[in-house]
Amino acid sequence: MIYQMSGKVSVLKSRLEDFMDRHVYPNEERFYREAEELGPWKVYPVIEELKPLAKEAGLWNLFLPESEHGAGLSNLEYAPLCEVMGRSHLAPEVFNCSAPDTGNMEVLARYGTAEHEERWLKPLLAGEIRSCFAMTEPAVASSDATNIESRIVRDGDDYVINGRKWYTTNATDPRCKVAIFMGKTDPDNPNRHLQQSMILVPMDTPGVKVLRPLPVFGFYGVPDRASEVIFENVRVPASNMLLGEGRGFEIAQGRLGPGRIHHCMRLIGLAERTLEKMCIRAASRVAFGKAVSEQTVTQERIAESRIMIEQSRLLTLNAAHLMDTVGNKQARAEIAMIKVAVPNMACRVVDWAIQVHGGGGTSNDFGLTAAYATARLLRIADGPDEVHRNQIARLELRKYYNRPPASAAE
Structure with a gap:
């Protein structure tokens, strides 16, 4: 394409x-x-x-x-x-x-609903408030979303929410007014993907407590405001439920498809900017009698960076094209591929740029340490590499399940 x-x-x-x-x-x-x-x-x-x-x-x-x-x-x-x-x-x-x-x-x-849009979507679109997404939990391996232990229990016209979340981005921001909370409404359902629901929780509701900000490689505000939040007997109206009970996993998949590809698009831009910084620095510094840019190892790293960025961009554009033409579900392999390829590419490019910048690269005078924190975080934040690789492998193997075994001659 x-x-x-x-x-x-x-x-x-x-x-x-x-x-x-x-x-x-x-x-x-x-x-x-x-x-x-x-x-x-x-x-x-x-x-x-x-x-x-x-x-x-x-x-x-x-x-x-x-x-x-x-x-x-x-x-x-x-x-x-x-x-x-x-x-x-x-x-x-x-x-x-x-x-x-x-x-x-x-x-x-x-x-x-129309009520949700009026109360939350419009001010978010206007940039008047911010929001957070409360899914990941410290007590379980949240790479498997079916592990989530937080509870959402119906009580008359309300739901009562209990759980402990972390890496809830934005929660410490004073403009953060609403959380989308994922928890279990039906923990005994034999279908593990129908146990979870998502519900809207105003952040000023009694029982919501932002415990602490979480640093990402020592950064508290950049690349994001990761936070730990406790929800203790939080009561919200039943009308705050999104789509209905048991549809949380469905919503998560709908949400994470575009979100994942947006992260990859942004990372490609960050890698491009980083490569520019690497080239400028290499051309302006002299070591052992010649410019760092004339050192063969530096040239190899610059060349490899360009190759990997172009590969990542093409993979990402292909995934975007398929999402538009056949839908997120049919594009799930391509989405998984970029979630592995792009953050790993960005980590490598930023690491090489830090090396070219010498000791200064380990400060944030050049923005490289914050760039690395962003890239490294995204090898986990939208699902760890291992999960995406497993999904890619399963989808690939599925193509051959009904084929007869190859003969020795083949």
């Missing part, structure tokens, strides 16, 4: 790149400084200052496909735009295209 950008996408990409040059890159140093000085419990002023400019530029909510609320772009059309935004940790939230809000907005747009 050879992808040609439409005129609409080309115009948006040009406007995005111009905005990044004028507003995002010049403010990155300030962004990292505010994240470090203010910490995970505060709003970073630089983001709030830039969001109105992004709205005025018509670069707001580009992520929602086939929706009256967004730009109406397909996954394939959104890919190069998401890549541009992924070049900076500052950018996605400025354009209201950051996780987990994008996934949560997609859930509300697809599965929410």
